[in-house]
Amino acid sequence: MDVRSSAPRRVFERRCERYLRRLLPGFGSVFGIGVLCDGLWSQLVESAQSPASLAVRAGLVAIASFGYAMPRSGPQPVARASFVYLVHAAALATTARPLADGLLHAVPSLFVWMAALGLVEPRPRPCLNILAPTALLYAALGAFMLPSAAAPAIWAACVAAPALALALGSRLLHLRHDLWLRERQLLRACRYDSLSGALSRQYLMELAQHDLSLAHRHGRPLSVAMLDIDHFKAVNDTYGHAVGDAVIRALTATCVKTLRATDYVGRIGGEEFVCVLPEAGADEAWACAERLRDAFAGQVIPGAPRELRCSVSIGLAVHRDTQDWESLLREADGAMYRAKAAGRNRVAMAGPALAVAG
Numbered sequence: 001m002d003v004r005s006s007a008p009r010r011v012f013e014r015r016c017e018r019y020l021r022r023l024l025p026g027f028g029s030v031f032g033i034g035v036l037c038d039g040l041w042s043q044l045v046e047s048a049q050s051p052a053s054l055a056v057r058a059g060l061v062a063i064a065s066f067g068y069a070m071p072r073s074g075p076q077p078v079a080r081a082s083f084v085y086l087v088h089a090a091a092l093a094t095t096a097r098p099l100a101d102g103l104l105h106a107v108p109s110l111f112v113w114m115a116a117l118g119l120v121e122p123r124p125r126p127c128l129n130i131l132a133p134t135a136l137l138y139a140a141l142g143a144f145m146l147p148s149a150a151a152p153a154i155w156a157a158c159v160a161a162p163a164l165a166l167a168l169g170s171r172l173l174h175l176r177h178d179l180w181l182r183e184r185q186l187l188r189a190c191r192y193d194s195l196s197g198a199l200s201r202q203y204l205m206e207l208a209q210h211d212l213s214l215a216h217r218h219g220r221p222l223s224v225a226m227l228d229i230d231h232f233k234a235v236n237d238t239y240g241h242a243v244g245d246a247v248i249r250a251l252t253a254t255c256v257k258t259l260r261a262t263d264y265v266g267r268i269g270g271e272e273f274v275c276v277l278p279e280a281g282a283d284e285a286w287a288c289a290e291r292l293r294d295a296f297a298g299q300v301i302p303g304a305p306r307e308l309r310c311s312v313s314i315g316l317a318v319h320r321d322t323q324d325w326e327s328l329l330r331e332a333d334g335a336m337y338r339a340k341a342a343g344r345n346r347v348a349m350a351g352p353a354l355a356v357a358g
């Protein structure tokens, strides 16, 4: 199966954008240091290099730093990277003035920096958008400053460097996309139960603990419902496990349909589910549980050889000030067992004044 085609491309694109934004300061400053070192080297090796040229370079490197040292809220990273490349390319071109064939001296450095962009921005279009102004600048400089015999060398470099960046980028993009897909699959396998699509026990606990801390902090209500399918073993024994699985899926679907968008459901055991209802006090939780119980009891299980309806027993617990998640869950579990003992297909509320209804 080629999972690549089914992946939401925009999410991956946004991730690439964030990646470029994160790497730009490091990459830009290394580029700037490289440009300065290149200037120093030129001055040491070629005494003709005027100190003024080095000063101009340093000034341009400082200007380029606005492109990568800007706050995150600044312009788009592709525009900033393009600016950094163009200004650094102009800094490299300053060797063109004092040195004979100075422009040709700058080309190898520029070639390396242009080709290296593929490692930072592997997406073809943004990569070309960043490199195009720089390549055009050098092609134009070559046309104006070099004899016609030397200019084609610069033009070849201006085509070959972006081509190399694209080739590097395309390989990297492929690897990163594959890695990203695998990461998503792994995350999905950890967070969701494969049979029902409900949250996994682990992920439900993480979310619930977070929501419980918020409820604590802001003095808001939060309720937990523990659900257990009634006589599930008999369903399995009578109709087989495939129908049992359909019952599990039907209960999840009922929860998803019945709960509010801010509520969530997880499967924490074979036929046991937990619903977390943030912002719901006792009355709202009770109404929600009754709605859910009623909806499930009225649902015909798909795939059963004859008309089959199942029921669920629900235990409710409402969070109090100092309560932790484990004890809240224990209370909901205790209430659910009382709902079973009272005859099943009913809702029970934990607490000193025990209420059971169905």
Ligand SMILES: Nc1nc2c(ncn2[C@@H]2O[C@H](COP(=O)(O)OP(=O)(O)OP(=O)(O)O)[C@@H](O)[C@H]2O)c(=O)[nH]1
Residues within 6 Å of the ligand: 195, 228, 229, 230, 231, 232, 233, 234, 236, 240, 241, 242, 243, 244, 245, 248, 269, 270, 271, 340, 344
């Ligand atoms: N089909 C299916 N069955 C499962 C799954 N996980 C657990 N079970 C079965 O769920 C049944 C649980 O039965 P019990 O705990 O005895 O409870 P019950 O029959 O629902 O009885 P009460 O809870 O007292 O109403 C067992 O037969 C398990 O084999 C699953 O993923 N699919």
